[in-house]
Amino acid sequence: MKKYYNMVKRWDIILIILLVLLSLLPYVIFSMQQAQNVSADSSRVAVISIDNEEVERVTLTGNEGTDVFDIQESGSHINTVEVHDDRIRMKSATCSDQVCVRTGYISKPGETIVCLPHKVIIEIQTENDDTDDLIISS
Amino acid sequence: MTKNQRLVYIALLAAQAVIISLLERAIPFPFAVAPGAKLGLANIITCMALYTLSTKDACKVVAIRLVLAALLGGTISTFMYSASGAILSFIGMWSVKRLGPSRVSLIGVSTTGAILHNVGQLAVASWIAQTWTVLLYLPVLSFVGILSGIAIGIAANYLLTHVEKLHYYKFLHELD
Numbered sequence: 001m002k003k004y005y006n007m008v009k010r011w012d013i014i015l016i017i018l019l020v021l022l023s024l025l026p027y028v029i030f031s032m033q034q035a036q037n038v039s040a041d042s043s044r045v046a047v048i049s050i051d052n053e054e055v056e057r058v059t060l061t062g063n064e065g066t067d068v069f070d071i072q073e074s075g076s077h078i079n080t081v082e083v084h085d086d087r088i089r090m091k092s093a094t095c096s097d098q099v100c101v102r103t104g105y106i107s108k109p110g111e112t113i114v115c116l117p118h119k120v121i122i123e124i125q126t127e128n129d130d131t132d133d134l135i136i137s138s
Numbered sequence: 139m140t141k142n143q144r145l146v147y148i149a150l151l152a153a154q155a156v157i158i159s160l161l162e163r164a165i166p167f168p169f170a171v172a173p174g175a176k177l178g179l180a181n182i183i184t185c186m187a188l189y190t191l192s193t194k195d196a197c198k199v200v201a202i203r204l205v206l207a208a209l210l211g212g213t214i215s216t217f218m219y220s221a222s223g224a225i226l227s228f229i230g231m232w233s234v235k236r237l238g239p240s241r242v243s244l245i246g247v248s249t250t251g252a253i254l255h256n257v258g259q260l261a262v263a264s265w266i267a268q269t270w271t272v273l274l275y276l277p278v279l280s281f282v283g284i285l286s287g288i289a290i291g292i293a294a295n296y297l298l299t300h301v302e303k304l305h306y307y308k309f310l311h312e313l314d
Binding site: 007008010011015020024026027052114116117119121123 | 245263267272292
């Protein structure tokens with residue numbers, strides 16, 4: 001075991017700490033951004049898109065019960081989405097890697113389920129219900 | 139090393155890297171926590187190439203590995219992901235190695251490679267998906283990346299000191 005300790009040099013540790021910080025950076029930026037535009041009456045919406053085109057919008061806040069539906073783009077590309085209360089997951093998919101199915105349920109803003117082979121993306125966004133942006137100042 | 143020896147050595151390293159990445163694809167799924175994470179065993183070969191060959195030849199090894207692994211059971215999209223990851227991690231590993239052997243060991247080099255590979259892949263994924271929230275997945279992947287990077291660094295260090303030929307090539311490389 002001592003042999004392995006000698007193997008580690010000082011810069012190894014510095015580098016690893018730097019890289020950990022680097023990988024946390026997107027998360028920090030996102031939560032700062034999120035803190036700015038979340039208000040009390042905002043609701044969470046799951047946006048499902050294929051190839052950057054939005055195909056389905058499900059409001060998750062206050063949703064109850066289970067809902068299962070298919071997202072089908074062309075031919076054999078089928079992704080089955082399940083919405084259970086305020087969580088959403090990919091129940092099954094005909095893609096090759098099944099990464100989207102293994103991701104499991106998501107519910108927090110910013111979380112995503114990505115099915116790269118089918119270019120299907122489920123993203124949780126926050127939506128503000130207030131009508132502030134309708135006020136036109138002249 | 140004569141020119142022929144070097145050519146054979148490059149070809150051998152590239153062939154080993156291809157076989158390792160094919161074998162790794164056959165391992166079903168070692169990490170239940172992080173879908174999409176891989177062990178990155180082929181990183182051993184990149185470390186080997188960096189420490190025993192010139193930069194140009196190490197580039198050749200990585201490029202051959204990328205193209206062959208893509209031809210032997212990848213698609214255009216997987217090629218794009220692995221290419222962006224490999225290029226970014228190669229640049230990172232090369233510059234980390236420039237710090238010198240007294241400052242940084244193989245563990246640091248291979249960990250940098252592992253994490254930058256994830257960064258590159260997720261960058262391409264978020265570019266394709268047109269949403270940068272994909273990058274929020276980075277902490278989970280880099281946790282696995284750090285663990286496997288350390289393990290691979292130890293393995294590569296072991297190989298470089300104990301396989302006589304590699305040790306000799308490393309010595310020759312350090313002479314130039």
